């Protein structure tokens with residue numbers, strides 16, 4: 001079983017469009033993972049039907065039990081994050097501001113503060129319109145630990161792949177170079193680094209190449225919106241060459257692409273030219289991964 005992870009140093013570089021295009025060539029028993037747990041969007045193109053869902057717990061949730069609180073105000077005075085406020089003459093904890101340090105619970109003289117695991121998101125397995133299963137997730141707004149959630153859905157994907165005898169897992173990585181991206185990359189066989197032909201695209205690709213250089217994983221390059229800025233095109237080609245990263249594909253800039261995506265068209269599905277492009281890209285990645 002081989003795992004391909006598609007990453008870009010930033011959001012909006014076209015990573016999900018490229019992943020959706022590649023997924024068109026997966027077999028029914030293969031697996032797709034949408035690891036952009038803050039803003040998953042592969043479902044827009046792949047129209048998945050939910051098979052199962054699980055809760056994701058991360059961190060602790062502290063709560064003042066009003067029946068026991070004697071209103072001494074100690075927690076309110078000592079919380080360094082100003083996460084305790086007075087509402088309707090009661091002390092209450094603001095879940096968004098609370099950092100979960102536990103100091104208030106430690107200080108409370110009457111044990112009026114309870115703690116429980118915090119529900120911060122959901123994990124899903126769905127069947128896509130192409131027949132293969134997709135593992136995805138959604139982290140609640142403002143919650144942390146996206147790296148842990150990515151690790152959990154990758155584990156679900158790997159177990160499912162074993163059950164289904166899959167040969168390939170494709171992962172749509174999170175944008176940026178944070179811990180969720182590191183989590184998506186860990187344990188993979190090959191990375192497709194998707195760069196956008198813009199100044200910020202070049203800058204973010206430099207950072208992503210730096211981040212990924214110490215992972216023992218093969219790297220291939222891809223340039224999206226090629227032709228949008230000839231000077232940046234050239235710099236991206238030189239950047240990949242200087243780091244000995246082979247460029248395995250280009251998607252030429254076209255004003256039609258946003259229109260197709262707006263209509264929820266997966267590029268290789270209805271357009272012959274794109275079908276050939278993505279088929280070639282898929283085959284080159286398969287050859288590279290061995």
Ligand code: SF4
Nearest residue numbers: 079098099101102104
């Ligand atoms: S757990 Fe820490 S951050 Fe949260 S309310 Fe208590 S003292 Fe403040």
Ligand code: SF4
Nearest residue numbers: 069070072073075108
């Ligand atoms: S420390 Fe305990 S008793 Fe005092 S205000 Fe806070 S919750 Fe209430």
